[in-house]
Amino acid sequence: MIATATTGVNAAPARVPKARKTLLGHVPIESPLYQFHPVTRLIMFIFFGVIPLFIYLPEVNFLLLWVNMGIMRWGRVNINELRKYMPVIFTVAFFMFIVVVLAPGEDPSYTPLDVGPITIYYQPVFFAFAAYWRLIAMLFGTILYFSTNRERDMLVAMRSLRLPFIASYVVGLSIRSAGMFLEDFRTIREAEQARGLDTKAMRLRDQVKLYMMYLVPLFSIALRRADEISNALFARGYTLTGRVGGGGKRADYIRAQYKLRTRDWVLIVSMGLIFVATAIVQMRFGVFSIEYSPLNIYLKQLLGIPG
Amino acid sequence: MEGQASSVWTIEEGEVRKPGIVHVVMLALFTGIGIVVGTFGSLAVPIGFVSAFWPGQAVQSIGSIWYGWWGGIAAGLFPLISNSLSGSAPLPVSIAYLPANILQGMVAGWAFRRWKADPSLKDGRDWGIWILWGSLVPNAIGAAWGSTMLVAFGLITQAAQLTTFLGWFIGNTIPTIVLGSLVLKYVSPLVVRSKAFCKGYWA
Numbered sequence: 001m002i003a004t005a006t007t008g009v010n011a012a013p014a015r016v017p018k019a020r021k022t023l024l025g026h027v028p029i030e031s032p033l034y035q036f037h038p039v040t041r042l043i044m045f046i047f048f049g050v051i052p053l054f055i056y057l058p059e060v061n062f063l064l065l066w067v068n069m070g071i072m073r074w075g076r077v078n079i080n081e082l083r084k085y086m087p088v089i090f091t092v093a094f095f096m097f098i099v100v101v102l103a104p105g106e107d108p109s110y111t112p113l114d115v116g117p118i119t120i121y122y123q124p125v126f127f128a129f130a131a132y133w134r135l136i137a138m139l140f141g142t143i144l145y146f147s148t149n150r151e152r153d154m155l156v157a158m159r160s161l162r163l164p165f166i167a168s169y170v171v172g173l174s175i176r177s178a179g180m181f182l183e184d185f186r187t188i189r190e191a192e193q194a195r196g197l198d199t200k201a202m203r204l205r206d207q208v209k210l211y212m213m214y215l216v217p218l219f220s221i222a223l224r225r226a227d228e229i230s231n232a233l234f235a236r237g238y239t240l241t242g243r244v245g246g247g248g249k250r251a252d253y254i255r256a257q258y259k260l261r262t263r264d265w266v267l268i269v270s271m272g273l274i275f276v277a278t279a280i281v282q283m284r285f286g287v288f289s290i291e292y293s294p295l296n297i298y299l300k301q302l303l304g305i306p307g
Numbered sequence: 308m309e310g311q312a313s314s315v316w317t318i319e320e321g322e323v324r325k326p327g328i329v330h331v332v333m334l335a336l337f338t339g340i341g342i343v344v345g346t347f348g349s350l351a352v353p354i355g356f357v358s359a360f361w362p363g364q365a366v367q368s369i370g371s372i373w374y375g376w377w378g379g380i381a382a383g384l385f386p387l388i389s390n391s392l393s394g395s396a397p398l399p400v401s402i403a404y405l406p407a408n409i410l411q412g413m414v415a416g417w418a419f420r421r422w423k424a425d426p427s428l429k430d431g432r433d434w435g436i437w438i439l440w441g442s443l444v445p446n447a448i449g450a451a452w453g454s455t456m457l458v459a460f461g462l463i464t465q466a467a468q469l470t471t472f473l474g475w476f477i478g479n480t481i482p483t484i485v486l487g488s489l490v491l492k493y494v495s496p497l498v499v500r501s502k503a504f505c506k507g508y509w510a
Contacts, residue, residue, distance in 0.1 A: 023392065049398040056461070088349075088394045096463070105466030124464055131462045138397030146392060170335045174381075175388065177339025178346075185343070212489050215344070219494045222336045223501050229336075230329035230502075240328060 023146040025081040033075035040264040042157035047271040048141030054282040056290040061137040068140040100124040151175040159255040324510040333503040341385030349393035364479040365487035368441040371416025375505035382412025407452030411445035426495035442483040450475035
């Protein structure tokens with residue numbers, strides 16, 4: 001009897017996670033990007049997100065965009081998940097160009113160009129073109145980070161940079177709570193559908209009204225959750241300073257799980273040097289100014305624009 | 308009516324209010340709500356750097372009315388993340404928006420405390436304060452600062468600033484009035500009874 005019972009029950013095989021759920025999607029756990037410390041990835045985010053500010057050459061920003069895409073591919077990010085940004089990418093371009101066509105400004109040095117029935121001006125249009133690629137390069141730096149990192153990685157990076165407990169706790173909880181609210185939102189919608197609500201049959205105005213009404217239960221859930229979480233934190237002895245009751249420092253378990261290795265230092269120092277060098281050559285010598293753009297020079301020659 | 312409205316803000320005799328961990332938790336949760344609402348808004352109807360329908364501003368104004376400076380901090384913090392997630396503004400630009408985001412959040416909180424308006428919008432005076440100081444003034448500040456920053460970053464020309472300002476102002480004001488009014492009207496009665504509600508600016 002005993003033998004039957006022991007042989008008849010088999011433990012389920014342990015589930016091995018194959019992918020990490022990042023803030024914007026899923027990335028395989030064996031992605032080479034995870035060989036780097038979360039701090040290195042955060043500094044990479046700042047590097048790619050900020051460096052286009054010093055670069056006005058559309059060619060270089062276009063190259064930066066491809067570097068970002070290359071890193072995402074190398075890091076095994078599902079590029080198809082970036083499709084949700086397509087409307088933003090196209091509407092930004094449309095908005096920028098429509099604005100320079102409608103409001104080009106009044107500068108006598110601008111060169112008018114007749115395109116069918118409308119007149120556009122070369123200088124503001126090229127400026128918008130260059131600004132667009134700067135913006136997209138910065139955006140992809142941001143998308144790269146959020147596509148490959150979880151809130152835990154952000155938390156580790158902030159703790160490793162010795163940010164105060166309260167700051168890292170607020171950022172960590174706020175990102176996690178965004179996920180919780182999305183889950184609550186789904187639950188509310190499913191509960192409505194289970195009661196027979198058909199949103200497809202509703203008029204747009206009613207759909208908007210319904211969307212607004214979702215916020216009422218969401219806020220009510222937030223109020224209840226704030227009480228629960230603060231009571232739990234109080235029960236565990238957490239204080240605003242991050243110190244334990246006796247005044248000593250609380251052990252930082254999560255930070256202890258990660259170590260900065262040589263490859264992290266090499267990448268951090270390299271990015272730091274490139275960043276500083278780019279900022280200096282642009283601010284002192286204007287090397288990345290729009291006037292030096294090969295495309296700008298070529299188009300000016302083609303259209304016979306002086307300067 | 309005045310007495311009833313002022314009772315929401317009046318500190319009772321013997322009542323001790325001080326900031327606690329519940330406020331920090333509420334700050335984080337409110338930031339989370341702001342991230343969700345702001346990201347959806349930016350992705351829903353994008354018209355470039357601005358959204359034709361950004362309900363995030365409603366969350367900013369409501370936050371400062373209910374939670375004072377905690378709501379103001381959330382108002383500054385959540386666009387940094389929601390703009391990044393939605394792709395509507397890169398990090399340096401979002402950081403440049405920070406002062407205006409805090410200010411456009413705090414204006415409503417200041418006005419409601421200054422004139423002792425009821426967050427549940429019980430009479431015409433409360434509605435007037437909400438529409439002027441919770442919707443129109445904050446969005447005018449936000450749109451003016453935001454469009455100036457876009458010029459400063461070299462992302463739009465000076466000539467395009469007015470068009471951007473108008474798109475921004477209209478795209479934020481309409482959802483603020485619609486969404487903000489609904490939430491204030493229906494959720495405020497619950498909030499004012501909660502521990503996290505701030506009669507003052509910090510507690």
